[in-house]
Amino acid sequence: MRRALLLLAVAVLLLVPCAHAEPPSPGVTHVSVPPGTPLVEWGAQLFGGNCVTCHGPAGRGVFSPVQGAGGTTGLGPSLQGVGAQAADFYLRTGYMPLADPRKQPRRSRVLFSQRELEALTSYVASLGQGPAVPTPHPERGNLAAGLKQFTEHCAGCHQVAAAGGYVTNAVAPALDQATPVQIAEAARIGPYLMPRFSERQISNAQLDSIIRYVTYARHPDDRGGWALGHLGPVPEGLVTWFIGIAAIVATCVVIGRRLRA
């Protein structure tokens, strides 16, 4: 009986870590093409190896009753007309290829080479008329105007320090890794649950200011006070709590002693 129990315990201990282990990273499929193959053709083959299961032949999308990421029903949305802009953003952030269509895309290591990225982007762009990769000019932007625009349009989700936060059903990531081009792309695309901003809502000049502010917010000068890693209200609240709890406990100890005396 004891031996059986022991064996059972060992078996459970061995199984638990397996059950919790992350599935192995799927990686990406590279294809070798003869030299001189047009970029779009190479991109089509890479698309066939890495994207077609979710985005369908010719990027028409795969629709199914399964609830997909961002509330889409299907494995992947249509890519016709999303243009080089969306392809460039989703690939260079490592958001795509996605491992699980029901999960929010997250920034991760890019497993394609520079040339493969160009090939895939030109293939997606060839699927329909769509916006090109933008060329922002943050150096022309104005920091104060950027802070104002960012507070108005972006801080509700990303926090005013651009340190990220939570919104219903999604994580609004910290903006410390996005390049100026990616910030401009994100604003125009509105990835996942983020809204997209038209040029009427935010002009290109205003976007330049926003980008200037976001890149500035990575190294702000802290005038007085603790920065607390610029993590925002949650850790700030926690610190307050810890100080508060220590104060309450100390008070109780002092009062307790007096009552006993």
Ligand code: HEC
């Ligand atoms: C309603 C909430 C919301 C608002 C408002 C919003 N965002 Fe986002 N943002 C998100 C979410 C959620 C993501 C993650 C997208 C994903 O995972 O596909 C995101 C992603 C991004 C990214 C990519 C970051 C990375 O490294 O992965 C950038 C850049 C960005 N947002 C900039 C902006 C800017 C600039 C504004 C204002 C013009 C803005 N966002 C407004 C929710 C928001």
Ligand code: HEC
């Ligand atoms: C497991 C399924 C899956 C795979 C594989 C996948 N995608 Fe996606 N893709 C999605 C989902 C789901 C979304 C919607 C995510 C969102 O709303 O942010 C998406 C969104 C995109 C978008 C943005 C579309 C838009 O409307 O702006 C692009 C571009 C894209 N994928 C390109 C690719 C490319 C290129 C590959 C192959 C290298 C790929 N995807 C592989 C599921 C997938």
